[in-house]
Amino acid sequence: MKRVMTCIECPKGCRLEVEADGSRLISVSGETCERGPAYARQEIEAPMRTLTTSVLTRGLELKMLPVRSSKPIPKGKLFAAMDAVKLITVAAPVSAGTVVVPDFLGLGVDLVACRGLGKP
Amino acid sequence: MAAALAARAAGVEDVLLLERDQHLGGILNQCIHPGFGLHHFKAELTGPEYADRFVRLVKEDRGIEVSLRSFAVRLTKDKELSYLRPGALEEVKARSVILATGCRERTREMIQVPGSRPAGIYPAGLAQKMVNIEGWIPGREAVIIGSGDIGLIMARRMALEGVAVKAVIEIQKTSRGLVRNVVQCLEDFGIPLYFQHRVSMIRGRDRVEKVDVVKVDDGLKDIPGSGFGITCDTVLVSVGLIPENELLEMAGAEIDRRTNTPVAPGVNLTSIPGVFACGNACKVYDLVDWVTRDSELAGKMAAKYLGKQ
Numbered sequence: 168m169k170r171v172m173t174c175i176e177c178p179k180g181c182r183l184e185v186e187a188d189g190s191r192l193i194s195v196s197g198e199t200c201e202r203g204p205a206y207a208r209q210e211i212e213a214p215m216r217t218l219t220t221s222v223l224t225r226g227l228e229l230k231m232l233p234v235r236s237s238k239p240i241p242k243g244k245l246f247a248a249m250d251a252v253k254l255i256t257v258a259a260p261v262s263a264g265t266v267v268v269p270d271f272l273g274l275g276v277d278l279v280a281c282r283g284l285g286k287p
Numbered sequence: 288m289a290a291a292l293a294a295r296a297a298g299v300e301d302v303l304l305l306e307r308d309q310h311l312g313g314i315l316n317q318c319i320h321p322g323f324g325l326h327h328f329k330a331e332l333t334g335p336e337y338a339d340r341f342v343r344l345v346k347e348d349r350g351i352e353v354s355l356r357s358f359a360v361r362l363t364k365d366k367e368l369s370y371l372r373p374g375a376l377e378e379v380k381a382r383s384v385i386l387a388t389g390c391r392e393r394t395r396e397m398i399q400v401p402g403s404r405p406a407g408i409y410p411a412g413l414a415q416k417m418v419n420i421e422g423w424i425p426g427r428e429a430v431i432i433g434s435g436d437i438g439l440i441m442a443r444r445m446a447l448e449g450v451a452v453k454a455v456i457e458i459q460k461t462s463r464g465l466v467r468n469v470v471q472c473l474e475d476f477g478i479p480l481y482f483q484h485r486v487s488m489i490r491g492r493d494r495v496e497k498v499d500v501v502k503v504d505d506g507l508k509d510i511p512g513s514g515f516g517i518t519c520d521t522v523l524v525s526v527g528l529i530p531e532n533e534l535l536e537m538a539g540a541e542i543d544r545r546t547n548t549p550v551a552p553g554v555n556l557t558s559i560p561g562v563f564a565c566g567n568a569c570k571v572y573d574l575v576d577w578v579t580r581d582s583e584l585a586g587k588m589a590a591k592y593l594g595k596q
Contacts, residue, residue, distance in 0.1 A: 173470045177325050178574055180466030216471065217321050219333050220447060221419050228309075231422045233319035233335045242475065249447050263339040281319060282312075282335035283342075 172210060176202040187211045215239035218248050222267065224284060225258045232257050233281040234267055240274050248272060260285045288312075288341040289579045290385045290565055293586025295350050298595035302350060303379060305357040305370055311345065312338030313389060315575065317416045320440055322467075326576035337575060362534040364559050383561045383589040386535055387582060390528035390567040392437075395489075398526050400432065402489030405496070411437040411525035415444065424448055426521025430498050431455045432486050434462040434469070436573065438525025443472035445523075452478045453517050456500055458485045458507060463527075465573065486522070487514065495520050530568050538562060546570075555585040561592050 168188070174181045179199065185207045186193040192211045195204040209215055217239045221231040240248060251272055261267070261280040268278040288311060291302045310316060315323070318334030325331055328340065345351050354372055361369035366381045392410040407426055409417070415437065417423045429450050431438045434457040442452045455473060460482050462469050473480050481500065487509065488499040502513035530547045532540075541550035541558040548570055549557040555565045565585035566578045 173466050175467040175471045178322065178465050178467060180470070216475070217331075219320050221319055221422065223422060229420065231420055233316075233333060233419065235319075235321065235333055235336075245447065249449070263336055281333045282316070282339050 172207065174198065174203045174206050176206050183207050185211065214242040216242050216245060218245060218252075219281070220249060220252050222252055222255045222257055222278075225256050226286060227257065227260065227284045228287040229284055232261065232267070232284055234278050235281055236271060236274075237266075237277040237279050238275075240271075240276055244272065244274065248274075252278070257284075288338075288345050289582040290387060290563075290586035290589070291351050292341070292344055292348065293583035294385070294590050295348055295586075297587050297590030299586075299590045299593060300350055302352070303381070304345065304351055304353045305359055306353065306355050307358050309356050311342045311353065311355070313387075314412070317412075317419045318440075319419045320444070323575050326574070327579050334575075359534055362538040362562075364539045364562075366561060383592050384563070385585050385589055386532070386557075386562070386564045386568050387566045387585075388531045388534065388564075388568045390571060391531050393524075393527045393529055395432075395522075395524045398432075398524070400486050400489055400524075402498075403491055405489070405491035405494050407491070407495035407520050408489065408522045408524065411435075411441045411523045414523050415441055418444055418448060424450060425523075426450065426495075426519075428453060428519040429521040429523055430486070430517055430519045431523045431525060433457060433525040433527070434464055434480060435525045435527060436464040436468055438523060439464045439468040439472040441523055441525065442478050443476060446476040446478065450521070452476070453519055454478070454500070455480045456484050456486050456498075457482050458503060459483070485509075489522060491520075495522055498522060528567065528571050530564075530571065532564065532568055535559075535562065535564060535568075554581055555588055561589070563589055 169186045172183050181199050183197045190212050192208045195207040218236040221233045224232050262283040265280040266277045271278040291304050315334035315338040321331050321333050323332045323337040357370045357372040359370040366384050368379050392412045414425050429452050434455050446452045484502050486498045487501045490497040497516050497518045502510045536542050543550050549564050555563045563585045565582040572578045
């Protein structure tokens, strides 16, 4: 089946024409860099997204700490991840890149802090 | 920060960096989504991560004095600057000034959406600050007016937080936001985007209860009989940004009334020699990478003005 998708790898947003058989990629055209076909393949086989959100802190200079998944996670796991994030409280000072939760939900990615936060 | 660092690199000895907030980084701190830095750092960063890379460099530089919680209240054409910081009103005389004051959001009032004035109507960027910095959820069922990038990003953010985002209403035929944001923020979450529609009425006594939506033709006129209602308790307004140039105006520089940007022959320039405006204060950018590129240029221009290089 042929379909059109927009590459979301960068702000250019190239229009890709993708031919696929279920979750098997057959051909891609329309890309302007090598990331296009890679994105199309991933999107057809198993769509992945980077999760970014914020978690509650206790005793730090801001109430919320922005965090991200160190790598993209399966798109279908986003809401399960959000539920898990709501149970986290960060109480120790962090810097950008500090791992807040290792191997988050067993997905093989870490939840990492996006900024430094110290005690007030 | 990019302008300060570039000015230092070009030989300026003494830089004072004033920041209104208690942290450096400005609006990047509340933009916790990824997508920043693909050009400048060749890596996909979140806003706080992008800011953090500059904060580290600024803190290392002994020639940059950072004054936080400092609000500039006066600027003259002779580059005398007054600012408030906790417990003091400071006066400084600079030889060159770079304004990196960013933008304000356009509001509901500016697009004249009729209706009552209940609680629950927020500019999208304010809602972003509430969710990402303050940890408050603005409502349970939201409609977003305007499909600019901030509105799209907030649609996804609220959906992730469990808010039912019922629709994004765009009066034009296309989104003003990036296509990738329409895809990853709306399509991923099944949020409908109505092009050529407008919110004709916001209803509700104390809290938003419902919005009326109507389809418009190519001349932006309502199409009779096309109206429908959407129940919601929250309306986010994402209808553009206005450069913040009040200080520049106070100093007597020429301002374009239509765009609120400095009248000048080129990027970063103003009608006062030695006073520069960079970033979103100069023009509204869609990518922070280009803000950095042009702000670095502003730092170099200020250095050149001071006879460096």
